[in-house]
Amino acid sequence: MKTIRIKCRETAKESVIICRKNVLSKQLASDLPWLKERGGIVFTDSNVFALYGKQIGACLEGLPVFTMPAGEENKNEQTLFALLRAMAEAGLRRNSVLIAIGGGVVGDVGGLAASLYMRGIDCIQVPTTLLAQVDSSVGGKTAIDFCGVKNLIGAFRQPVRVYADPAFFGTLPPREIRCGLGEIIKHGALNARLFGELLENRSRLTDLGFLASIVPENIQIKADVVRKDPAETGLRRCLNLGHTTGHALELSGADLSHGECVLIGLLYESRLALRCRGADGEYLSSLGSLIRDVLVCDPRAFDMRSAAHLALLDKKNTKKDSVTLAVPLRMGEVSYLELPYAEYERALEKIGRTL
Numbered sequence: 473m474k475t476i477r478i479k480c481r482e483t484a485k486e487s488v489i490i491c492r493k494n495v496l497s498k499q500l501a502s503d504l505p506w507l508k509e510r511g512g513i514v515f516t517d518s519n520v521f522a523l524y525g526k527q528i529g530a531c532l533e534g535l536p537v538f539t540m541p542a543g544e545e546n547k548n549e550q551t552l553f554a555l556l557r558a559m560a561e562a563g564l565r566r567n568s569v570l571i572a573i574g575g576g577v578v579g580d581v582g583g584l585a586a587s588l589y590m591r592g593i594d595c596i597q598v599p600t601t602l603l604a605q606v607d608s609s610v611g612g613k614t615a616i617d618f619c620g621v622k623n624l625i626g627a628f629r630q631p632v633r634v635y636a637d638p639a640f641f642g643t644l645p646p647r648e649i650r651c652g653l654g655e656i657i658k659h660g661a662l663n664a665r666l667f668g669e670l671l672e673n674r675s676r677l678t679d680l681g682f683l684a685s686i687v688p689e690n691i692q693i694k695a696d697v698v699r700k701d702p703a704e705t706g707l708r709r710c711l712n713l714g715h716t717t718g719h720a721l722e723l724s725g726a727d728l729s730h731g732e733c734v735l736i737g738l739l740y741e742s743r744l745a746l747r748c749r750g751a752d753g754e755y756l757s758s759l760g761s762l763i764r765d766v767l768v769c770d771p772r773a774f775d776m777r778s779a780a781h782l783a784l785l786d787k788k789n790t791k792k793d794s795v796t797l798a799v800p801l802r803m804g805e806v807s808y809l810e811l812p813y814a815e816y817e818r819a820l821e822k823i824g825r826t827l
């Protein structure tokens with residue numbers, strides 16, 4: 473068992489992240505008395521409910537369960553408001569708790585509902601995908617997609633607890649494992665020790681035992697950044713590596729999940745970085761080859777022109793005709809670029825031809 477704490481200067485409350493086995497049967501079951509006393513609601517999605525509904529019902533007996541249809545396409549205002557309605561109908565009070573059990577979609581929508589209900593109630597995150605354990609459940613970013621833009625409506629609110637249990641990986645389809653590796657490689661690009669471990673274990677990057685062993689380290693890397701900059705005013709922008717191009721690709725209608733888009737975005741953005749002064753070619757080439765090990769699709773197969781256009785909608789942009797992005801420069805060092813749209817579009821097309 474490993475416990476990681478995030479106490480931010482800006483927020484009075486501490487976020488406690490516990491990596492352990494038997495989260496449902498031991499941790500949540502032992503939390504049940506205080507959850508019942510304060511009033512709680514379980515929020516999950518249809519796939520997770522089909523797999524773990526019985527166990528959830530047994531461990532959290534007596535708490536209402538609200539289930540959203542699985543999928544990014546449902547990370548929207550309809551789901552958010554349906555959940556808020558269920559919270560009101562369940563009679564939740566200011567001291568009640570929302571328990572989000574699922575992947576990043578459930579975590580993001582559940583976290584946002586918790587931050588809005590009565591101006592904010594506590595949220596416990598129980599991440600069930602690799603991506604959600606190493607990234608989305610930690611750090612307090614919550615959101616829904618809106619008007620065709622990823623995460624346009626959201627809030628920063630740290631979960632009071634995060635319970636990460638690698639046993640959930642046992643039911644994940646291989647594709648979802650690869651998605652989580654996108655965020656793990658992103659952390660590796662920022663941390664020499666993790667990068668070394670990933671390179672040393674290239675032949676078993678999708679091995680569940682290996683992945684379980686590196687979850688706490690990934691959480692620690694992210695927690696160390698969030699602790700210093702919870703609201704992304706500076707340092708935390710480094711966690712957006714690969715995400716500008718990745719989010720744009722995700723919105724372009726390509727049949728790709730968030731994690732796959734991050735992998736492809738990181739591949740393109742590591743090539744973009746080669747143009748920057750001080751870029752470490754050897755590091756960027758190792759990063760590229762790690763990504764290629766994990767990607768099962770051809771990164772040249774997508775319409776990068778449409779993606780480039782969608783990057784103009786990115787929340788990080790501060791100018792109408794420019795794209796703002798964080799690119800990996802050398803180990804642990806990120807460069808922040810503001811590229812005129814035409815230049816970004818040309819660069820992506822060129823990179824696509826030379827990959």
Ligand code: NAD
Nearest residue numbers: 519542575576577578600601603604608613640643644730
């Ligand atoms: P997801 O939540 O859609 O989960 C992927 C799929 O796996 C879904 O079909 C889900 O039902 C299923 N699933 C979940 N747990 C399972 C299990 N144990 N066994 C079998 N199937 C399971 O997607 P995701 O990849 O977890 O998260 C992606 C989302 O996270 C995106 O919306 C992205 O924007 C968001 N995100 C947020 C942050 C943040 O800091 N808040 C960071 C990264 C990503």
Ligand code: GLY
Nearest residue numbers: 611613708711712
């Ligand atoms: N996933 C990026 C962040 O949490 O800041």
